[in-house]
Amino acid sequence: MVLELQKPRPVWQIMFSTHHTDVGYLYTITGLTFLFMAGVLAMIIRTHLFFPGEGVLVSDSATFNRIFTVHGLTMLFLFALPVANGIGNILVPIMVRYKDMAYPKLNAIAFWMNPVGGALLWLGFADVSWVSYAPYSIIRAPGPAADMFIFGMKILGISSILSSINFVVTVLKCKHPDLSLRRVPLFAWSMLTVSLMTLIAMPTYAAALIMMLTDRLGLSGFFNPFAGGDPIAYLHLFWFTFHPEVYIFLLPAIGMMYEIIPRFSRKPLYSQASGVFAFVMLGIIGFASWGHHMYSTGMDFTTKVVFMIGTLAAVPASGMHVFNFLATMWGARIRFAAPMKFAVGGIALFFSAGAGGVLNSAMPLDFISHGTYWVVGHMHLFLTGTIGFGFVAMVYYMFPYITGRMYSEKWANVHFIGMFWGTVQVFFTQHLLGLEGMPRRIYDYPPEFTSWTQLNQIATVGAWILGASFAVFLASLIYYSAKGKPANMDDPWGLGGKYYYPVAAKNPHGGHSGY
Amino acid sequence: MGHDTAEWVFVAVVIAVLVYVGVDSWIVQKEVEDVPADAEVIKVTGQQWFWSFEHADGTKEISTLHLKKGHAYKFEIYSRDVMHSFNIPDWVVFEDAVPGHTNHAWFAPNEVGTYPIQCREYCGLLHYNMRGSLVVEDDKS
Amino acid sequence: MKSTSKQQMKTLIAVSIIALVALALVSQLHFAYAQLAQQENTKQYLNLRAEVWNLFFRMTTAAFTVGAIVSGTMIWLVWRFRESNPKNKAPTKWEHLEDPTAGSYEEEGH
Ligand code: HEM
Ligand SMILES: [Cu+2]
Ligand SMILES: [Cu+2]
Numbered sequence: 001m002v003l004e005l006q007k008p009r010p011v012w013q014i015m016f017s018t019h020h021t022d023v024g025y026l027y028t029i030t031g032l033t034f035l036f037m038a039g040v041l042a043m044i045i046r047t048h049l050f051f052p053g054e055g056v057l058v059s060d061s062a063t064f065n066r067i068f069t070v071h072g073l074t075m076l077f078l079f080a081l082p083v084a085n086g087i088g089n090i091l092v093p094i095m096v097r098y099k100d101m102a103y104p105k106l107n108a109i110a111f112w113m114n115p116v117g118g119a120l121l122w123l124g125f126a127d128v129s130w131v132s133y134a135p136y137s138i139i140r141a142p143g144p145a146a147d148m149f150i151f152g153m154k155i156l157g158i159s160s161i162l163s164s165i166n167f168v169v170t171v172l173k174c175k176h177p178d179l180s181l182r183r184v185p186l187f188a189w190s191m192l193t194v195s196l197m198t199l200i201a202m203p204t205y206a207a208a209l210i211m212m213l214t215d216r217l218g219l220s221g222f223f224n225p226f227a228g229g230d231p232i233a234y235l236h237l238f239w240f241t242f243h244p245e246v247y248i249f250l251l252p253a254i255g256m257m258y259e260i261i262p263r264f265s266r267k268p269l270y271s272q273a274s275g276v277f278a279f280v281m282l283g284i285i286g287f288a289s290w291g292h293h294m295y296s297t298g299m300d301f302t303t304k305v306v307f308m309i310g311t312l313a314a315v316p317a318s319g320m321h322v323f324n325f326l327a328t329m330w331g332a333r334i335r336f337a338a339p340m341k342f343a344v345g346g347i348a349l350f351f352s353a354g355a356g357g358v359l360n361s362a363m364p365l366d367f368i369s370h371g372t373y374w375v376v377g378h379m380h381l382f383l384t385g386t387i388g389f390g391f392v393a394m395v396y397y398m399f400p401y402i403t404g405r406m407y408s409e410k411w412a413n414v415h416f417i418g419m420f421w422g423t424v425q426v427f428f429t430q431h432l433l434g435l436e437g438m439p440r441r442i443y444d445y446p447p448e449f450t451s452w453t454q455l456n457q458i459a460t461v462g463a464w465i466l467g468a469s470f471a472v473f474l475a476s477l478i479y480y481s482a483k484g485k486p487a488n489m490d491d492p493w494g495l496g497g498k499y500y501y502p503v504a505a506k507n508p509h510g511g512h513s514g515y
Numbered sequence: 516m517g518h519d520t521a522e523w524v525f526v527a528v529v530i531a532v533l534v535y536v537g538v539d540s541w542i543v544q545k546e547v548e549d550v551p552a553d554a555e556v557i558k559v560t561g562q563q564w565f566w567s568f569e570h571a572d573g574t575k576e577i578s579t580l581h582l583k584k585g586h587a588y589k590f591e592i593y594s595r596d597v598m599h600s601f602n603i604p605d606w607v608v609f610e611d612a613v614p615g616h617t618n619h620a621w622f623a624p625n626e627v628g629t630y631p632i633q634c635r636e637y638c639g640l641l642h643y644n645m646r647g648s649l650v651v652e653d654d655k656s
Numbered sequence: 657m658k659s660t661s662k663q664q665m666k667t668l669i670a671v672s673i674i675a676l677v678a679l680a681l682v683s684q685l686h687f688a689y690a691q692l693a694q695q696e697n698t699k700q701y702l703n704l705r706a707e708v709w710n711l712f713f714r715m716t717t718a719a720f721t722v723g724a725i726v727s728g729t730m731i732w733l734v735w736r737f738r739e740s741n742p743k744n745k746a747p748t749k750w751e752h753l754e755d756p757t758a759g760s761y762e763e764e765g766h
Contacts, residue, residue, distance in 0.1 A: 061640055129637045135614060136597040140563070140639055225615030231598060232613060262757040265737075267750050269757065274522065296600065297611045298618040301548055305541060312533045319529040323522055326729060332737045333744045333751070344734060351726050355719040358533065362540035362715055364547055364708050367609045371600050371635035437604030439635045442643035496747075497755045524669050532718055543711045547704050587701050607705040623701035 027086030072130035097176035124148025134223035190255025253390025265332035346389030353381035374434025405484030418469025425462025561599035600636035
């Protein structure tokens with residue numbers, strides 16, 4: 001019962017299935033589709049910024065503002081979350097030795113909310129920016145786009161709560177009694193952690209969205225200073241959800257690396273216990289730092305200090321993951337097939353991004369960096385450099401099991417080099433642009449600012465390289481799923497050893513004697 | 516269990532670096548938030564999509580702000596509509612303009628010249644063009 | 657873990673500590689510079705932009721020092737433990753297991 005092109009199944013059979021691997025495929029494919037759609041928007045943005053003052057590709061700021069808004073929303077909520085859920089759906093039930101997700105129908109419903117939310121976001125094409133700060137989003141943002149944004153995000157938020165409930169119950173309640181929680185593989189642990197975090201964080205945003213809607217309708221004035229409200233309240237609610245949410249995006253990618261790195265190192269993980277510890281720590285301390293996004297809103301000194309300490313306190317947990325990966329590779333015999341290359345590349349960029357994050361948390365540096373391209377560089381090093389690399393590694397890892405065929409190692413290598421090079425060139429350069437003072441979210445800049453022009457052009461060329469590497473990725477996903485060599489399904493990379501979780505995913509109704 | 520010395524040392528090193536970052540930031544932040552008592556107050560108002568200024572003596576300026584070298588200035592930052600962020604990148608002056616709140620920033624220019632002023636918080640259509648300039652002049656009086 | 661790699665770990669620890677001490681010293685240097693700049697400057701006001709930028713350079717020094725250690729270690733690891741390295745001809749001691757990733761150090765001892 002897999003999506004396997006040698007033995008095709010009618011598409012509707014997968015679409016209306018509630019089986020966890022099928023829902024997992026739907027999530028993953030939807031997520032990747034949105035990745036390419038949002039990627040096209042990114043290419044438009046970067047190409048436009050190559051030519052200051054000329055209005056290339058986008059000739060008015062209204063359209064530009066809509067493009068970066070939809071780019072950001074899509075990448076976060078229609079690519080990052082669905083792909084994590086997709087891989088989670090495929091592997092988590094197997095990792096806890098259960099026949100399916102706890103609530104299969106709920107699972108399918110949660111998935112089908114994604115295309116609906118996505119359609120609202122794309123048809124509305126709002127200009128509120130992904131953070132949609134009040135009072136702009138209330139008193140100035142044009143409807144119906146902004147209202148469609150609210151409903152779209154509402155639906156995606158509910159979907160994410162529903163799928164989190166499912167993961168929590170699957171891991172905690174449906175886990176095989178012989179398997180102690182401590183021994184649950186770390187990818188399943190990462191999904192458990194982020195699901196618990198979602199259940200705590202997301203309702204706050206869901207409430208804020210409704211308040212924003214009633215504010216827009218003129219029924220209330222929670223965030224509207226001209227009706228007695230306060231925009232800062234919105235910022236607190238928003239970041240209370242979305243600082244934890246950045247870890248919700250991150251941890252599944254780290255979990256995927258925990259699956260891949262020992263496998264290709266042919267060696268046990270350095271420490272399961274410290275992986276679990278670091279997930280849980282990050283899950284808790286991640287809630288103590290949201291204010292670092294608000295240093296410049298007029299926050300008093302003491303509050304800033306509290307949030308700075310909260311932010312720094314979460315860093316050792318991230319460091320422990322890096323240590324765990326490196327210590328696992330130490331003394332190993334590593335086969336650098338595509339999944340391993342992307343995983344290791346992702347660790348390197350994870351570290352750089354984390355170092356930048358530490359600088360962000362130093363309060364006085366906010367004068368230089370906040371609201372500039374520095375922040376854009378920081379978040380993209382995480383989102384592309386770490387999460388993107390982890391997900392791509394996992395897609396290559398699952399490819400033979402899903403399609404029954406092997407991708408081309410050569411083209412995967414082209415993709416890897418292009419993606420690594422491109423990521424470094426775009427996002428490191430954006431840090432420098434921030435230091436030169438270039439604000440984020442600007443449609444155009446004065447051509448006489450030569451340092452901005454040069455750095456933007458360097459970044460844009462990097463983005464083209466990155467985009468080209470993804471074109472290679474897309475082409476090889478399509479081509480090799482139909483024309484690739486049949487894979488050795490027990491050991492596609494010739495690593496030796498017998499038991500892979502994905503093998504069980506391929507034969508969901510038993511068959512493999514791994515356990 | 517599973518942690519050997521190397522991991523403890525690693526974690527200790529990371530924590531040491533973080534403590535250093537925290538303490539140093541604390542010191543510097545405390546210093547830079549200390550506004551000189553004799554700073555002249557300049558009211559800054561952001562609105563879609565330009566900045567206006569009001570000097571202590573009541574003179575008003577739009578988009579271009581003239582100040583004197585060697586004096587300290589304290590900005591009182593207001594917004595008339597949505598959030599903006601008042602920024603003079605060359606002088607590391609930066610604070611949000613939030614409707615309903617009064618925020619502060621200060622600096623003491625010690626060099627004459629003309630410097631860009633910009634908005635660093637997304638505020639809609641012409642956010643990219645919400646630019647002005649700061650002219651620092653010699654104090655002739 | 658093999659005793660040679662224990663040795664290497666020790667070296668790594670030593671290098672990290674030395675780097676950290678160097679780091680502490682270098683940042684003092686920056687402090688001294690900042691103070692010097694302050695003295696040359698006859699204004700009575702704090703030079704806000706100098707303070708903030710100096711902090712930035714101290715922090716980047718720290719970041720790049722730690723970064724050099726971590727990425728240096730990573731590059732070395734990738735080079736040393738790739739299977740194509742002649743030193744890695746022999747299978748590791750976990751490869752005889754049914755699943756080399758299934759064991760754990762914790763049980764097998766190092
Ligand atoms: C070492 C861990 C991290 C630290 C210390 C850190 C710190 C920070 C700080 C202080 C900011 C505020 C910057 C500013 O606006 O001035 C920030 C922004 C941001 N960070 Fe991180 N961060 C870390 C990890 C992550 C991760 C893992 C992600 C994403 C997966 C992430 C995504 C973001 C995003 C999206 C923003 C900007 C949001 C916006 O304004 O649009 N960060 N980070
Ligand atoms: Cu944050
Ligand atoms: Cu603005």
